[in-house]
Amino acid sequence: MKRLLSALLAAGVLFAPAYATAQSAEPSAVEGTAQEAAPAASGETTATDEHAAEAHTPHYPLEKPEMLSWSFAGPFGKWDIGQLQRGLKVYREVCASCHAMDLVAFRNLEALGYSDAQVRAIAAEYTITDGPDSSGDMFERPGIPTDRFPSPYPNDQAAAASNGGAVPPDFSLIAKARAVERGFPNFVFDIFTQYAASGPDYIHGLLTGYGREVPEHIEIQPGTHYNPFFIAGPALAMAQPISEGQVTYDDGAPETVEQYSRDISAFLMWAAEPHLVKRKATGFVVMIFLVLFAGLMYAVKRRVWASTPH
Ligand code: HEC
Numbered sequence: 001m002k003r004l005l006s007a008l009l010a011a012g013v014l015f016a017p018a019y020a021t022a023q024s025a026e027p028s029a030v031e032g033t034a035q036e037a038a039p040a041a042s043g044e045t046t047a048t049d050e051h052a053a054e055a056h057t058p059h060y061p062l063e064k065p066e067m068l069s070w071s072f073a074g075p076f077g078k079w080d081i082g083q084l085q086r087g088l089k090v091y092r093e094v095c096a097s098c099h100a101m102d103l104v105a106f107r108n109l110e111a112l113g114y115s116d117a118q119v120r121a122i123a124a125e126y127t128i129t130d131g132p133d134s135s136g137d138m139f140e141r142p143g144i145p146t147d148r149f150p151s152p153y154p155n156d157q158a159a160a161a162s163n164g165g166a167v168p169p170d171f172s173l174i175a176k177a178r179a180v181e182r183g184f185p186n187f188v189f190d191i192f193t194q195y196a197a198s199g200p201d202y203i204h205g206l207l208t209g210y211g212r213e214v215p216e217h218i219e220i221q222p223g224t225h226y227n228p229f230f231i232a233g234p235a236l237a238m239a240q241p242i243s244e245g246q247v248t249y250d251d252g253a254p255e256t257v258e259q260y261s262r263d264i265s266a267f268l269m270w271a272a273e274p275h276l277v278k279r280k281a282t283g284f285v286v287m288i289f290l291v292l293f294a295g296l297m298y299a300v301k302r303r304v305w306a307s308t309p310h
Contacts (some may be wrong), residue, residue: 003154005141013115015258019153035227036094046048049182056219060230060231060232060233060234061152061180061205061228061229061230061231062229062234063205063228063229064180064205065180065198065201065202065204065205065206065207065229066201066204066205067195067197067201068197068200068201068204068262070197070200070266070269071083072197072266072270072276072277073194073195073196073197073268074194075194075280075283075284076280076284077276077277077280078277079266079270079276079277080266081112081113081250082251082253082268083262083263083267084112084263084266084270085112085113086122086249086251086253086259086263086267087263087264087265087266087267087268087270088112088267089247089263090242090247090260090264090267091251091264091267092122092125092173093246093247094242094246094247094260095171095241095264096149096152097152098152098159098163098168098238098241099151099169099170099171100148100149100150100152100170100171101148101149101170101171101172101175101271102148102149102150102151102170102172103148103170103172103271104142104148104149104171104172104271105145105146105147105148106119106120106122106123106126106143106145106148106149106263107119107145107146108124111121111270111274112270119145120144120145123142123143123144123145123147124142124143124144125142126142126143126147126149126150127140127141127142127143127150128140128141128142128143128144128147128150129150129154130260140310149171151170158190163237163238164223164224164237165223166236166237168237168238171226171268171271172271172272173271173272174199174203174268174272175199175200175265175268175269175271175272176201176273177199177272178197178198178199178202178203178231178283179198179199179202180198180201180202180231182195182198197269199265199268199269199272200265200266200268200269201265202229202231203264203265203268204261204262204265205229206227206229206230207242207257207260207261207264207265208229208257208258208261209227209228209229209239209240210225210226210227210239210240211240212226212227212228214226214234218234219234220234220235221235221293223237224236224237225237225238225239225240241293242257242260242261242264243257244256244257246260247260
């Protein structure tokens, strides 16, 4: 009896708030005066209104990014060094004027096939604020290989002031920091297909997602730019950063927004996880070892228990 009572009490506690919200929502849904209307009719109105409200409740991003095939995807993934070099070029010539890469040092670029002299030349293009010197003042000097890709702004406030109130995020980990919700059943399949390129797919989608017509029911705040691939709203403070032919490629790759977006996305994946290829190679060897070791253990077990009757 006691149990039944407490179960009833729990049910009451659980459902009372839901009932109260439904009650309070009803008057607005049926416009107050129509409260005495037939219950069936009022129920119908509420249902359609709820449906309409659901249709207008936006779920971001408005469009899911396309799944591209990346050279580094899958258990045998490898970097496409040419692509990474092109991505670096896009970053240096376009994105670096707003986005820093505070965890990537110039000397890390040796992994992309640049010689020490080339790395020094790239580093020297940047001005680094260093100090304080012996008189306590900060001073500026050209970059050296151990410096990191600096922010073009002295601080976040300055960055926000020049970008309509939004700070351009640091690029060091951006490819790992953004991932679009995959939804059921995709996230189950992802476990088996080892899909881990959500970040680069997102960045590619974002960069190629500008210039579309704004749907009627969507309101764009002044100073922001519509992009259905943006993860946090219908529009973002960054205008389309790159256009056709803006960066010259010297390896014959097409100079299109599509290609630029792929290259910068791959480059940002490398920046976020430079040891990705090595990690996968090590993982593969470990799996082979574990299989052999399991076989060995089984053989040992058979030998150890061979003379024990059972
Ligand atoms: C004129 C400055 C400027 C340039 C140049 C620029 N960006 Fe941005 N970027 C911004 C700002 C500002 C934001 C923050 C937008 C926001 O949160 O509304 C941003 C945000 C982003 C984001 C994060 C979006 C998110 O999900 O939060 C990515 C990715 C990005 N930029 C990529 C790029 C790439 C790639 C380039 C170079 C091709 C580039 N940007 C060039 C200003 C810039």
